[in-house]
Amino acid sequence: MLLCLLSQKGVIKVKKEQSFVSKLTGSRNFGLVVVLMIIICVAAVVTPSIFMPNTFIGMIQNNAVYGLLAIAEMLVIITGGIDISIGSILAFVGVVTTRYMSENMQIPSFVWILVALAVGLLCGMLNGLLVGYLRIVPMIATLGTMYIFRGLAFLVSKGQWWMPHQMTESYQLWATRKIAAIPAIVWILIVCFVIFGVFLAFTTYGRRIYAIGTSRESSAVAGIKDSVVIFRSMSLCGMLAGLAGMLYTANYATCVYTIGNSYEMTAIAICVLGGVSITGGRGRMDGVVIAFILMSFITQFISLLPGLSVWSNAIQGAIIIGAVGLNFFTIRQAEKRALKERSELI
């Protein structure tokens, strides 16, 4: 017993003796920040205009929808699942709110936010029902609902386009109103980052999501109802995707049923880049925020360079493979080192 305590103390001491530098390099976000720094340096040389405050805010505004979807996807990925229907939910909700808003312009615009949240929640609940209670593999269940929601989006829109003049100004202001020089959509994104960051890190329910993702069986033994937790987190995911759909149409002031095609892939990419483990149970909001900014930087940077817009897909793909590969490599090295330290202690 005493020996055990001693050795434990020894471990703690070893940890305390770590220098600031090794702590920094040991952090999961270290690689990410380095990549971000490199890209910022390159951008500073090639396209200095990226650092104008307006450009920067515009960049975040253009990518805010991805940020919301990344939070949504994160909630599901941490449970060990995946949701590839969020792009379709975005389109469906966007079409629903835009259509009924343009038909009933007298209704105050905050109603549409509530409608978007409610419809998104319903879509998410369907996913949650299929995955949580009926126990279909998440990838396949959401593949099916992805088809369904996209088709529903077409049915509701009847293939119609909506243009800015069909939208009420108060509806658009939900995304574009400037509060302290920052558009509302960015404020909403920041609020969501904070709320869900706190929610995941500090609330009982948030910790349960991690527990489910780490091991479904052992958390069931510990008294956590896995179906309920998965149902709730997929519902929340749908709700956020719905919010993103409404804000997308408000931000760009156009809407058609094909919007948001393959946005889920970008959202997943942001999550994984931000250190959320695709197998579940790991990942923090700060990593996702950094990854989101990194991703926005990359897209903005590419679009500012003349003649490079066709390169965007290839560059994004290469960067994700590189970053995730590096991440896995460092995790493995860390595990090896930990194993070595343990064996030395023994």
Place this chain on the structure above:
Amino acid sequence: MADNKSNARNLKVDDGFKLGSFLKSWEMVLIYILIVINLVLIAARPDLYFKSGTLQSIIQSGMDVGPLVLGMALILMLGDIDVSCASVMIFASMCTGLSIDNGLPMGLAVLIGLLGGVFCGAINGFLVAYIGMPAVIVTISSSMLFRGIVEIILNVNSLKNFPEFYVSLSWNNIGGILPVSLVIFLIMGAVYVYILQKSRFGRNLYIIGNNAICGQYSGIDVKKTKLMVFMLMGFMSGVASIFFVGRMGGSVSSSMGTGYEMNAIATCVLGGISTNGGKGKMYGPIIATLIMAFLTYTLGLMDIDANVRKIVTGIVLITAILISNFRDKSDQKKKSLVRAKAAEAK
């Protein structure tokens, strides 16, 4: 002694039930579904159904996904997934097209296309097997990468020079009755049935899909097998490019073929292959490919819009999974009942 006898009798009883369980197996259910769809089609449009050429064109319309389905089945068997196969398909057709544009002989150009596919598959396989990254992430980002490369090289142009037999493969019938593409698909299907059900390699896949660590300890080179399967997938994407380009009338551009990967996965799952790995047979996906072809064509004949068809596809997919899940559960219950009875008898 008595125990031995009763055991032997039990086995015999199981053998006696074989026909009944065969008729109730998932593959037979798929055949029933195929027959039902055909009956619906006959009832709805008898004049069209018996007109010469209709059946052939239905079957031909579904054959370009066929090779992807065969390759995907093996990947799903491992418990992995490949969402990059459509991009690889476009990449492979670009390789062929560019080689012909540069004056290489036809046979060599086709070979280069196939090798291009294998190369892409090898990249995926290396990252999944040897670096240990999750297949979802690898293939999402590599699909961006491969399509990005095609976008960079082709920009907005399309390639129009392809071997003439591409088009005739996808559109001609042997003796005016038997579609060439169906014959080739069935031959490839037979090879794959042999690989998965009979060969040592295929049986290894089942073990890896059920428990990779167990496979490793029983002497299977898991990494090498995974790499092989991904290379096979790349090769099949190359083969699919032949049919795809033929269906498109001998031209290819960078934006073509999106969503094929999801169709292939959906077909495999409908064919009874579990995305968790290690479950399912090769016959299922082959029949399911035909079902998908008939389903889309029937819905098209009923003047249902392509986007609404997506809803039906989604619902069919989810129902199929629900049914097979339900069957698995009742099977398990039956088995445990039998076991309990055997234990009581002892």
